[in-house]
Amino acid sequence: MSLYPPVAMAQASTLLVSATLFTIMFALGLGLPGDGLRVVRQRWGLVLRVLVGSCLLVPLAALLLLKLPVSVALSPAARLAIGLMAVCPSAPLILRKAGNQGGDRQLAALLQGCAAVAAIVSVPLMADLYSSAFGLSGWDVGPAEVALQVGRVQILPLLAGLALRRWEPQLVGRIQGPLDRLANGLLLLLIVLVLIKTGPLLLPFVGRELLALALMAVMVLVALAIGLLLAGPQPRERTTVALVTSMRNPGLALLLATTYAPSQPSVKIAVLAYLLVTVLLSLPVLRWQQGQGAA
Structure with missing residues (x-):
């Protein structure tokens, strides 16, 4: 009996995360144009640059950062977290941020989908590189695990939304608005629950891992700079690629x-x-970049 509440809460949290991500990606698929592949073919140069930046340059930048003498003082957990986040591209929450920060939501979806597929190959390769560089063992990350994760919570609902838009456009017109509101509500609920659950643990981490937070901030700035440099001159495109x-x-x-x-x-x-x-860091940087573009 004493174990039931924690188990039930863990299962509910997992279900909420899965439902939120699925709803966000499904709603995005409903709102995307049906000529996404044509856009990818037309902008193949941009797509290739983004894949190189997100799947290769960002992980390599983190590897170099973790090899610097200053990183020796990091805790093993902080070091591992920086490496893990660096090698894992394509976050579903990009799509909400792209729309809110003046980016191109549809372009963000196309780039994210391409990055998610590329991650099936890039994540195992980067995991092998990190394992060799730091002498780690037991990190035999295979494409199957990565494909299952990105396919279940990103690619599958996105394709389902695209298919429904193609075959039932009238139904999509009726449900798209309510579904967007549902996705926003689930996302807000998820953020609140995560903060409630992890707040007591995050605060001690912040207090004792100031160096780790500083290096994380450096990595975020490097990744933003890589995106801004790889994008074209158009402000919305630069914001989207940086995200x-x-x-x-x-x-x-x-x-x-x-x-x-x-x-x-x-x-x-x-x-x-x-x-x-x-x-916290990407928002002011992108607003500053937008201000520079407007000037």
């Missing part, structure tokens, strides 16, 4: 942490801290 490269996939990072580092629960707290730093 795609800087926002990492905490869901996949937490999955890998649970699978390969179950004896280090503090890694999950560090991953959430990285996500928090990303959200």
Whole structure:
């Protein structure tokens, strides 16, 4: 009896996360044009640059950062969290931020979908590179685990939304608005619950891991800079690409942490801290970039 409430709460939290991500991606699929593949073919140069930046340059930048002498003082959990977040591209929450920060939501969806597919190959390769660089063992990350995660919570609902838009456009017109509101409500509820659950653990982490927070901030700025440099001159495109490269996939990072580092629960707290730093730092940077473009 004493074990039931924690187990039930964990199951409810997992269900809420899955429902939120599925609803966000499904709603996005309903709102996307049906010529996404044509856009990818027309903008293949931009897509290729974003994939290189998000799946290769950001993880390599983190690897170099973690090799610097200053990183020796990091705790193992913080070091592992920075590495995990760096190698995991394509975050579903990019889409909401792209719309709110003056970016191109449809372009963000296309780039995110491409990055999610590329992650099936890039994450295992980067995991092998990190394992060799730091002498880690037991990190045999395979494409199957990555494909299952990104396929279930990103690709599948996105394709379902696109299919429904193509075959039932009248139905989509009736449900798109309510579904968007539902997605926003679930996202807000998820954020509140995460803060309530992790707040007592995040505060001690912040107090004792100031160096880790500083290096996380450096990584976010580097990832934003990579996105801004890889994008074209158009302001909305620059904002969108910067978001795609800087926002990492905490869901996949937490999955890998649970699978390969179950004896280090503090890694999950560090991953959430990285996500928090990303959200707090990306907003003012992107607003400043938009102001520069307007000037």
